[in-house]
Amino acid sequence: METQNGTRWLTDEEQRAWRTHLEVSRLLAYQLEKDLQAFGLTMNDYEILVNLSESEGHRMRMSDLAAATLQSKSRLSHQITRMETAGLVRRENCESDRRGLFAVLTDNGWDTMRRVAPHHVASVRKHFIDLLSSAELEDLYGSLLPVARHLRTQRGRV
Template identity: 75%
Template sequence: METETATAAEAAVDQNDVRWLADEEQCAWRTYLDVNRLLTYQMEKDLQPFGLTMNDYEILVNLSEAAEKRLRMSDLASATLQSKSRLSHQITRMENAGLVRRENCESDRRGLYAVLTDDGMSTMRRVAPHHVDSVRRHFIDLLTPQQLADLRTAMKPVADNLRQVRGRG
């Protein structure tokens, strides 16, 4: 299946029509990739003492900000960009740790909610200050307010485009 997809993608791009990256574009792209990998690695490392991954933390954040501290599993999968299967495995692991629980959806027998437990909320409150400190040390405080504003302005059209593409796919 992946080969068929790759072949279709390759066929969609005629080699004569490729707009190769200029040196500055290549440098910007590779710097972005490098920062993304390094920052993700550091954020994961800083969450390890708490027994959490970035995916765990993202789920806790989404649930802590949701009405009634719960979300339908399908909505949580969409919010965290995970497949339903992968999210289900992760929620099982987080259930075993006492951070979340599943509840049946009364309006849809096949639907399930992921619900933040009291222990999950307590963990969120304990970890959040450390996570924010990590974000500040490794990202926010290294940039001026103007650089942060410029970065947000530069990245917004990329994020908007990717959300639109995702919505079509």
């Protein structure tokens, strides 16, 4: 289907897939956020804790953490300030680059991560993984991989 200006409108099948994707993305994000709020965390908090917990020395340069979490440096800085107040992370100067800063997972942040992670994984299982068969998960992965690759490439161009 095309219009006079050359726009390729979505077919009914494409529209159904797109709208279902949007609905599932929103509903799943809402549910996972709601489940994390029981622990006083947001999805952004949890994503930062995960990145730091999986990094060498439980630390990352702020610029690398911003890139990993798809946040602007300014937004990440505000987020880290809130998390510092909660005792989950701290900032440290980068000795090799006086302008650089590290975000570092505190002992409290590590304990929080270890306490919350099993509940988060159970929530992901309950609301996503366990609703699909192994074959459906493999198909979903295969379907989403080209989109992820494309968007990673586009991200590099921004």
